[in-house]
Amino acid sequence: MNSRWWGGAALFALPLLAAGQERVGLFAQDTASYCTRILVDGAYEMDANAVYNELLLGLLNGGYLDRELRQRSSDALRGMNRLGQVMQLRATVIAGDSVFRHPGLQWSVSASHQDQGGMRFRPDVYDLTFFGNAAYEDRTAELSGSAYERQQFQTIGLGLYWARTGDHVRLDFVKGQSLSAVDLDDATLYTAPDGRRLDVRLNGTYWQSDTAVNGSDLRTFNGSGFAVSFSHGYILGPENGRHVRNRITASVEDLGLIRWNGGSQRLQQDTSYSYEGLRVDNIFDLDGLVLGEETAQDTLGLHFEQGAYWRVMPYRAALAYDMQWRAGWRWAFTLSQRYLPGYMPLYHLEAGKSLGHPFIGLSGQYGGFGDLRAGLRAAFQMGPARLGLTLPNLATAFGEKSRGLAARITLEACF
């Protein structure tokens, strides 16, 4: 397990971005009907249920991570740990008065860049990674059940938007930039006394997009695919004296597949191996003995298969219930799940009030990559534009033992 795991995991994975966000845009449908809308939406979220931000930020920012810092997160580990990070940046244009002769049906064009990753891991994965195996002398490190996945991709798509209800559907073409994933069903490492033997039990799979090109370059084209996103709301009852809305909404984002190209690598290993050192023929002929990653791979028989394969994108599915009162109060409950290792169902509750144009709300959530989090959401209108700010994790984001960072900014204009 190398730093790319952790860097990658810390790099992107998350959004649990709030109730009320299951639908496109900030404008209430009754005020925004039929206008042309431009939206720019940027979201970043990093969270973990055990590892502290200081470690994740250290991995992201580079530099030396001292032992005390690593030890603090180690001390906080649980039986199974989770972390992840998601970055999404999307621009959308919604326009038109009617499509297919349906008044109020608008078309939309949307492009996004996304970088999502998550992992679940046992404490031994962490300790082996950050402290090495010397402390495991004559002990077995348990790594089973750990998994990691990170996908970077860009999308561009066309969709339909029902202005009156806020429902939408979109079909995206997806350009795969990079993929790396590991799934360890069963893995242990025993370090014999004095390091005389390493016993490896490994049943797992590894996927990696083409390493011959720079996977961190946005221009890299390592795969392609298609994804669908939609949102549909059901009104649960007629408006009455107090309620203006009482609705349940189902939505899916980026449900699709990417076919990673022929340069991609895959390794499926189900083996037990006892390693006693690199076998040399003659102890007096050690010149040129190479001690490196490739030598270790050869010795352990880790030979990658090269070829194209399909892989499911890290889609997100959500079910939201929201209710709005005529006095401006509003509350919403959302249950969502993201298809990434280490992500557990996210329960999110939000309550707020419209104060004329501005909206202020408080939120609480549990799940995702993290634990219990509390934050706020606000929206402001400036002429034809609205700015939305969501900070779902304010309560635990600061301090030495902080966990999780998340923010979402949405800029929307309606003409």
Added chain:
Amino acid sequence: MKNARPCVRVASLAIVIVAASFSGCRKDPKEAQWDVDLLGPLVITTFTLNDLIADSLLETAPDGSLTLLYRSELFGLRLDTVLNVPDTSIAYRYGLPIPGPVNFAAGTTVVSQIGTSTLDVDDVQLRTLHLRSGQLSVSLTNMVASTVISTFQLPGATYLGQPVAITQSVGPGSPLSPAVDQILRDLSSHQFDLRGPDLDQVNALSTEFNVQLDPNGNGAPVTSQDSVIAIASYLGLVPQYAEGYFGQRSIAVGPEVTDVDVFAGITSGVLDLEQVTARIKVINGIGVDGRIRINALTSINTSTGVSVPLTHTIVGDPINLNRAQDLGGSFQPSVWQTTLDGGNSNIDVFVENLPNQLNYEAELEVNPLGDISNGHDFLYYESALSAQLEVEIPLRLIATDLTLENVVRPELPGSAEGHALLNGDLRLFATNGFPFSAELRMDLVDPDGVVLNSIPVTGLVEAGVVGSNGLVHTPILSRCDAVLTESQVDLLYADARIRLRAVFNTADQTQHLPLLASYKMDLQVTTGTHYLVNGDE
């Protein structure tokens, strides 16, 4: 669309935000680093005597005991020493002896020369020469105003039983603008009778050179200025077989040094061998009688600076060598041989000096009794006169501080500027089935072998348990530890090498212990390494 101006403003803002966000994504900060402690096996191997001595030098007896058989050619005289045929050129010129002009009709033979030239082979009187390779180049220069046709014949030469002749045509020329043509002929497998036209000479190349004006031409007026010149050159002649009298002469051999690699790597210590036997063979594959005198044969150990001259009657006394026997197409060499042992020589001391070089000096007299073969000395391309040393050493020995040295340069990941390997320790686990112990010493040396730093090694590889029969019956497991500090690791990255010395001592210093083919030492090196993740540059 309504509100077009705000639309542009918002779109511009959106573009700025998107651009800023993406440029943020492109940031590629230096990767995080942290130190870890790794523990694991590094290298595993089994050491046998074959790691020290090549299989081809070891002979195993039915009881498993080993004998070292070492063969080395002390010196060899080959074809190029005994017979060297230099490149030879012969010129033929024709010019009208009167001012002229004289009109010659077409087809007139203007030159007809028969001659004999001599091969310049000093001290050797060749009668027959069969060539393995070589070339004949004939360059013809024509200043006559007619095409000329030349014929160059070698009456004494045959190729596959046929006479050898070269014909070439050169266009018309003039004294101011001569026409030139050159022909090359491969002389491989050509046979020359060098006895001349009357079969009473040696080293003689008979030739016949004719030039006629083109019979299909118009003839030409020839003056004294018009000449025809032919130059025949014999180039790169390598004999396959030569016969004649090779002369009565002396050839000095050496003084010269030849390398001995059988003890390579042993830098110091004492090796006491129970028995050493050596044979010196002189093999004469040349059809000449000879007399050789070995003036000196010395064992040199350049590590210790000790030289041991061989004392035996072979040194200084003349050795008469019979000529090889010509079998007609091949030969049977004559062999002279003598055996050296502890009773008639100091060969044991000579060998126990653990030489890495042998120095020799000898003198060879060819045909010391003159031409007693009546001109029938011979040699083949494969013929040689060589002296060989064969040493037979049963491996029953006493080793005292016998030091074996090896310098290794492991290929480490990273660079001197940045490397993940910070420091660590090496642990050697040896299960020794040999009857000698080994003390390990490690030093860091520069490319010239100068010691930069020493790596202390604790522990000793203990000898296997030796029974009353002098044989190891129980291997012993031992452990040695060496710690590499951070500065020593830095030295390794700065082009230093690890010099490993093993000092061997046989378990019993009072009796010679045999080494068996079955003896082995299982070795495993493990390491505890302090490693900086993402530290390699």
